[in-house]
Amino acid sequence: MPTTTRIQAISAYRSIPRSTERYMEERLWQRALGRLEGPQPPKKKRRRSRSFAAILRETISRIGRQVDIEA
Numbered sequence: 001m002p003t004t005t006r007i008q009a010i011s012a013y014r015s016i017p018r019s020t021e022r023y024m025e026e027r028l029w030q031r032a033l034g035r036l037e038g039p040q041p042p043k044k045k046r047r048r049s050r051s052f053a054a055i056l057r058e059t060i061s062r063i064g065r066q067v068d069i070e071a
Contacts, residue, residue, distance in 0.1 A: 034040070
């Protein structure tokens with residue numbers, strides 16, 4: 001039977017690896033530099049694929065019959 005142990009907050013903070021800490025610091029720097037450079041042109045949004053439920057609803061509306069769907 002597995003046992004659970006309580007970890008103190010300070011121990012959890014200390015267990016953050018240095019690589020994660022460096023990555024987070026790099027992200028902060030990149031955000032700061034982005035703000036200094038000013039507004040960037042908007043990125044193109046990726047076209048989102050339709051869900052299976054949406055395709056099914058459209059198909060059923062074309063058929064024109066009453067069908068119950070549980071989505």
